[in-house]
Amino acid sequence: MSALSDQLVTFAILAYLVAMISHAVEYALGNARKVPAAAPARELVGAGVGGPGGTVEEPATPVPPAATRASRSAARAALAGRIAAWITALAAALHLGAVVTRGIAAERMPWGNMYEFVLTVTWIGAAAWLAVLWKQPSLRRLGLFLTLVMVLLLAFAELKLYVQVVPLMPALQSYWFIIHVSTIIFASGIFLLGVVPAVAYLMRAGWEQGKRSFPYTLARRLPAAAGLERLTFTLHAFAFPIFTFAVIAGAIWAEAAWGRAWGWDPKETWAFISWVVYAGYLHARATPSVKRNVATWIAVVGFLTMLMNLFGVNFFFTGLHSYAGV
Amino acid sequence: MTTVDDRPAAPPAGAPRRRVNPVLALLRNSWRQLTSMRTALILLFLLAIAAVPGSVLPQRGVNPEKVNQYFVDHPDLAPRLDQLGMFEVFGSVWFSAIYLLLFTSLVGCILPRARDHVRALRMRPPAAPKRLERLPQHAVLEAPAAADPEAIAAVLRRRRWRVTVRGNEVSAEKGYLKETGNLLFHVSLVAVLLGVALGSWYGWHGNRILVSGADNAFCNTRQQYAEASLGPRVDSADLPSFCLTLDRFEADYLPSGQASRYWATVTVDHLDDGSTRTAGFSVNSPLRLGAANVYLLGNGYAPILRYTDRYGRTQTSTAPFLRTGDQNATEEGVALFPDANVDPKTGKRAPDQQVAFDGLYLPTAPDKAPFVSSQFPEERNPAVVLAAYRGNLGLDAGIPGSVYQLDKRQLSNGKLKQIGDKKLGLGEKWTLDDGSTLEFVGTQPYITISVRHAPGQTMMLVACVTLLLGLMGSLFGRRRRVWFRVTPPEGGSPTSGSSLVEAGGLPRTEHPGFAPEFAQLVAAVSDDGRDGRRAREGDE
Ligand code: HEM
Numbered sequence: 001m002s003a004l005s006d007q008l009v010t011f012a013i014l015a016y017l018v019a020m021i022s023h024a025v026e027y028a029l030g031n032a033r034k035v036p037a038a039a040p041a042r043e044l045v046g047a048g049v050g051g052p053g054g055t056v057e058e059p060a061t062p063v064p065p066a067a068t069r070a071s072r073s074a075a076r077a078a079l080a081g082r083i084a085a086w087i088t089a090l091a092a093a094l095h096l097g098a099v100v101t102r103g104i105a106a107e108r109m110p111w112g113n114m115y116e117f118v119l120t121v122t123w124i125g126a127a128a129w130l131a132v133l134w135k136q137p138s139l140r141r142l143g144l145f146l147t148l149v150m151v152l153l154l155a156f157a158e159l160k161l162y163v164q165v166v167p168l169m170p171a172l173q174s175y176w177f178i179i180h181v182s183t184i185i186f187a188s189g190i191f192l193l194g195v196v197p198a199v200a201y202l203m204r205a206g207w208e209q210g211k212r213s214f215p216y217t218l219a220r221r222l223p224a225a226a227g228l229e230r231l232t233f234t235l236h237a238f239a240f241p242i243f244t245f246a247v248i249a250g251a252i253w254a255e256a257a258w259g260r261a262w263g264w265d266p267k268e269t270w271a272f273i274s275w276v277v278y279a280g281y282l283h284a285r286a287t288p289s290v291k292r293n294v295a296t297w298i299a300v301v302g303f304l305t306m307l308m309n310l311f312g313v314n315f316f317f318t319g320l321h322s323y324a325g326v
Numbered sequence: 327m328t329t330v331d332d333r334p335a336a337p338p339a340g341a342p343r344r345r346v347n348p349v350l351a352l353l354r355n356s357w358r359q360l361t362s363m364r365t366a367l368i369l370l371f372l373l374a375i376a377a378v379p380g381s382v383l384p385q386r387g388v389n390p391e392k393v394n395q396y397f398v399d400h401p402d403l404a405p406r407l408d409q410l411g412m413f414e415v416f417g418s419v420w421f422s423a424i425y426l427l428l429f430t431s432l433v434g435c436i437l438p439r440a441r442d443h444v445r446a447l448r449m450r451p452p453a454a455p456k457r458l459e460r461l462p463q464h465a466v467l468e469a470p471a472a473a474d475p476e477a478i479a480a481v482l483r484r485r486r487w488r489v490t491v492r493g494n495e496v497s498a499e500k501g502y503l504k505e506t507g508n509l510l511f512h513v514s515l516v517a518v519l520l521g522v523a524l525g526s527w528y529g530w531h532g533n534r535i536l537v538s539g540a541d542n543a544f545c546n547t548r549q550q551y552a553e554a555s556l557g558p559r560v561d562s563a564d565l566p567s568f569c570l571t572l573d574r575f576e577a578d579y580l581p582s583g584q585a586s587r588y589w590a591t592v593t594v595d596h597l598d599d600g601s602t603r604t605a606g607f608s609v610n611s612p613l614r615l616g617a618a619n620v621y622l623l624g625n626g627y628a629p630i631l632r633y634t635d636r637y638g639r640t641q642t643s644t645a646p647f648l649r650t651g652d653q654n655a656t657e658e659g660v661a662l663f664p665d666a667n668v669d670p671k672t673g674k675r676a677p678d679q680q681v682a683f684d685g686l687y688l689p690t691a692p693d694k695a696p697f698v699s700s701q702f703p704e705e706r707n708p709a710v711v712l713a714a715y716r717g718n719l720g721l722d723a724g725i726p727g728s729v730y731q732l733d734k735r736q737l738s739n740g741k742l743k744q745i746g747d748k749k750l751g752l753g754e755k756w757t758l759d760d761g762s763t764l765e766f767v768g769t770q771p772y773i774t775i776s777v778r779h780a781p782g783q784t785m786m787l788v789a790c791v792t793l794l795l796g797l798m799g800s801l802f803g804r805r806r807r808v809w810f811r812v813t814p815p816e817g818g819s820p821t822s823g824s825s826l827v828e829a830g831g832l833p834r835t836e837h838p839g840f841a842p843e844f845a846q847l848v849a850a851v852s853d854d855g856r857d858g859r860r861a862r863e864g865d866e
Binding site for chain 1: 363364366367370371373374377378380381385387388415416531582584609610611612619621623776778780783786787790793794797798801802836838
C-alpha cells in the first residue's frame with residue numbers, strides 16, 4: 001500500500017507537470033496574436049476566450065488571413081487550456097489516491113509528519129482550485145501558476161521530506177489530533193490556493209497600470225485584475241475562520257496534552273503571527289484608505305509566514321511540535 | 327465586503343466656534359488617531375513582527391536551559407539581548423505596550439460602533455431615494471401580483487427582511503448580522519485577553535518528578551516542586567492540599583522502539599476531607615482534580631544504587647536519571663552519598679570522604695562495549711555505566727547545585743577525584759579501591775508531571791466560540807437595502823387596472839450574489855400568490 005502511494009505521488013507530479021506544460025502552451029499561443037492587421041478580430045476572439053467556457057466563435061464573414069490565423073491559434077490555445085484543466089483533474093485524482101493509500105498503509109489519518117502534511121495540503125489546494133475553475137472557468141489561465149506551485153511543493157516533499165510510514169506517538173493519539181490537523185490542513189490548502197490569485201493580481205494590476213517590465217509582462221494574458229482580487233479575498237475570507245478554529249482546537253488539545261493551552265512554542269508563535277497577518281489582510285481590505293495592492297501584499301506575507309511555520313520552524317527550531325517529524 | 331462608514335470626524339459646521347483648549351484638542355486628536363482603522367492595522371503588524379524574536383531566540387518561559395546555553399554560546403550578545411527582554415518577549419514591556427495599545431484602540435473603536443449599531447437596529451429602514459433607477463439594481467414590475475405596499479411588505483417579511491411602509495413606499499433592509507457579528511468578534515477578542523489576564527493573575531503551576539513508591543509521594547506545597555510559578559494574586563498558602571503517590575507506570579513500545587501508550591496510576595489523598603482514591607492518567611488525558619490538573623509530561627527510570635562504605639554502613643540512592651533525548655531512552659544522572667564514610671566513632675561527616683557516582687543508565691544495554699547508549703527504551707537488559715568519585719562534593723558551599731549533575735568546580739579544583747569506572751548489570755556489585763561496594767539493585771519508574779491551575783480557561787473557551795460565530799457573521803453577512811414604490815393606476819386610464827411598481831436595490835457591502843437575489847425578490851413580488859403558497863407549503 002505504501003509503495004502504491006509513493007508511485008501515485010510520482011504519477012501525480014508528472015500529471016501536474018503535463019498540465020503545466022499544456023497551460024504554458026495556452027499561454028504561448030495566446031501571446032502569438034501580435035499580428036497588427038488582426039486588430040479588430042483580436043478583440044472579438046479575445047472576448048470569446050475570456051468568456052465562460054472559453055469557446056471561440058469562428059467569424060462567419062470573410063476576414064483577412066492574418067486574423068484567421070490568429071483566431072485559429074486562439075482556438076488552439078483554448079483547447080490547450082481545456083486539456084490542461086482536465087489533466088489537472090486527473091492529477092488531483094492520482095494525488096487523492098496517494099493520500100488515501102498512504103492513510104490505509106499507516107492505518108490512521110495520513111497527517112503524522114511533514115511529508116504527509118504537505119501531501120494533503122497540496123491536494124486540498126488542487127481540489128479547491130478545480131472547484132473554483134468549475135464555477136469561474138474564465139480564471140483558467142491561473143492554472144499555469146497553480147500547477148507550478150503543485151509541482152514545486154510535491155517534488156520538494158518527495159525529495160526532501162519523504163519518510164517511511166510509521167504509527168503515531170502517544171501525544172498524537174487523540175481525536176483532537178484529527179480535528180486540529182485536518183482543519184489546519186484544510187485552511188492551509190485554501191491559503192495556498194489563495195496566494196495564486198494574490199500574486200497574479202499584483203502582476204496583473206501592475207500590467208493594467210501600464211507597467212511593462214519583467215514580472216508584469218507575465219500578466220499580459222491573465223484574467224482582469226478586479227476578478228483576481230475578488231477571488232483572493234473570497235478564498236482568504238473562507239480560510240480564515242477555519243484557520244482560527246484550527247488554532248483554537250490546537251490550544252484545546254495542547255491543554256490536554258501538554259498542560260497549557262498556549263505556551264509560545266515556535267509553532268504556536270508562528271501560527272499566532274500568521275493569524276495576526278491574515279487578520280491584518282482582512283482589516284486592510286476593509287479600510288478604505290488602504291490600497292488594494294497593499295492589502296494583497298499583506299495576504300502574500302501571510303502565506304510566507306505559513307510557509308515559515310511549515311518548513312522553517314520544523315527545520316530550524318525545536319519545540320514540542322517537533323516530534324511531527326521532518 | 328466592504329465599505330466602512332467612517333464615523334463623522336468633525337462636529338457639524340456652522341455651530342458657533344468656541345475657543346478650544348489646545349490640550350484637550352491634542353488629546354481628542356490622539357484618541358481619534360489611536361482608534362482609527364489605520365492605527366489598528368499598524369499595531370497588528372507590529373504585533374506580528376514583535377512575536378518573531380520570540381520564536382527565533384530561546385525563551386525563559388519555554389526552555390530556560392536553552393537560554394542559559396545561549397548565554398554560554400554568545401557571552402557578549404546575550405546580556406544585551408536580555409536587557410531588551412528578548413528572552414522573555416511575550417512578557418516584555420514593548421510587546422505588552424503593543425497589545426495594550428491595540429486593545430485600547432479596539433475598545434475605543436467598538437464602543438462607538440456598538441452604540442451606532444444599536445441605534446441603527448432601532449431605526450426604521452430609510453426612505454427610498456427619489457430616483458430608484460439610479461441604484462445598482464432596478465426593475466419595473468408591470469401588473470405584479472402583490473401590488474399594494476402591504477402585500478409587498480408581507481413578501482419581504484416572509485423572506486426575513488426588516489420592512490417599513492411609508493405611504494406608497496416600502497423600504498427594507500437585511501444583513502445586520504454582519505455588523506453584529508463584527509462587534510461580537512471584536513468584543514470576544516477583548517474577552518480572550520481578559521481570560522489570559524485572569525489566568526496569569528490567579529493561576530499557578532509547578533513541575534516535578536514523581537518516583538514510584540509510597541516513600542516518594544509528593545504533597546502539593548510550593549517547596550515540593552522543582553520549579554513553580556504562582557500568579558501575583560496567589561499565595562503559597564492558597565495551594566489546594568492533596569498528595570500523590572505513583573503506584574504504577576506502564577509504557578508500551580512498538581518493535582521500532584516508538585512508544586505507543588503510556589499510563590500512570592496514582593493514589594490521590596485529599597487532605598481537606600481525608601478522602602483517598604486511585605486514578606489513572608496519560609498524555610492527552612490529564613488527571614483533573616478540580617482544584618488543579620495533573621499532566622503527564624515525561625517518564626524514565628531511577629536506578630536504585632546501594633553503597634556500602636568502608637565502615638560497612640549501607641545507604642541507598644533512588645535518584646531519577648534524566649533522558650538524554652535519544653530514541654532508546656538512554657539516561658544520565660548522578661547518585662550522591664554525602665554521608666558516606668562517617669566515622670562511627672566520632673559520628674562526624676568527613677568532608678573529603680564523600681562519595682558520588684555519575685554516568686548513564688541504559689534500559690537495554692548492548693551485549694558488548696561500548697556501553698554508551700541503550701538499544702531499546704524498555705527495560706530488557708538494564709545496566710548502569712558509572713564513574714566513582716571521592717572527596718568533597720561541595721554540597722555545603724551554599725551554592726545551589728543541580729541534583730542531576732556533579733559540581734564540576736570541585737573536580738577542577740581537585741577537591742573531588744575520580745577513582746574508577748565500571749558497567750554494572752542488574753544485581754552486580756562493584757568493589758572500589760577502599761573496599762567499599764556499590765550494588766545496582768534495580769530501578770523504579772518515575773514520571774515528570776506538571777500540576778496546574780488555570781482559572782481563565784473557561785472564559786477563554788467561551789470567548790473563542792463567540793469569536794468564531796462573530797467572525798463568520800462578519801465575513802459572510804451582507805448588508806443590503808431594497809425599496810419598492812407603488813404608483814397607483816392613473817385615475818381615468820381605461821386600460822390599466824393595476825398599479826405600476828418600481829423597485830431598486832443597493833448592496834451596502836460588496837456582494838456578487840446581490841443581482842440574482844434582487845431578481846428573485848422582484849419575481850416573488852410579481853407573482854406573490856404562487857410564491858406565498860409555495861412558501862407556506864414549504865413550511866408544512
Ligand atoms: C485585536 C486586534 C484586532 C483584530 C485581530 C481584528 C481582526 C479583524 C478581522 C479578522 C476582521 C475581518 C472581519 C471582516 O472583514 O468582516 C476585522 C474587521 C473589522 N475591524 Fe478589526 N481587529 C482588531 C482590532 C480592530 C480595531 C482596533 C478596530 C478599530 C479601529 C477594528 C475595526 C474593524 C472594523 C471596522 C472591521 C469591519 C470591516 C468590515 O466592514 O468588514 N478592529 N477585524
